[in-house]
Amino acid sequence: MALRExxxxxxxxxxxxxxxxxxxxxxxxxxxxxxxxxLARWIWHEALFDCALYVCVLAGLMAVLATW
Incomplete structure (x- = not known):
């Protein structure tokens, strides 16, 4: 899926x-x-971790799917 509308x-x-x-x-x-x-008990700041995890997953998806 390319970056087309x-x-x-x-x-x-x-x-x-x-x-x-x-x-x-x-x-x-x-x-x-x-x-x-x-493993969630080792997370110090859950909201910050959730935001960072979301950004990392989104960047990974963009890197993988935008080149197809």
Whole structure:
């Protein structure tokens, strides 16, 4: 999926919207996995960690999917 606009009912949408939603879902899954594995107790500031994890996942998605 390249960085081209998507047309939905005549409205152009940025592919960044899809990447951001996918990154949000992946971040939630990773966070749940960390909690179930017992690693979440080592996180000092949860909100800061969640934000940083989201940015890292979004950057990784952009790097992988934007080149297809």
């Amino acid at each position: 998507l047309t939905l009912g005549g409205v152009l949408l940025s592919p960044m919207l899809l990447y951001a939603l996918l990154a949000l879902l992946l971040t939630g899954a990773l966070r749940l996995g960390l909690q179930r594995a017992g």
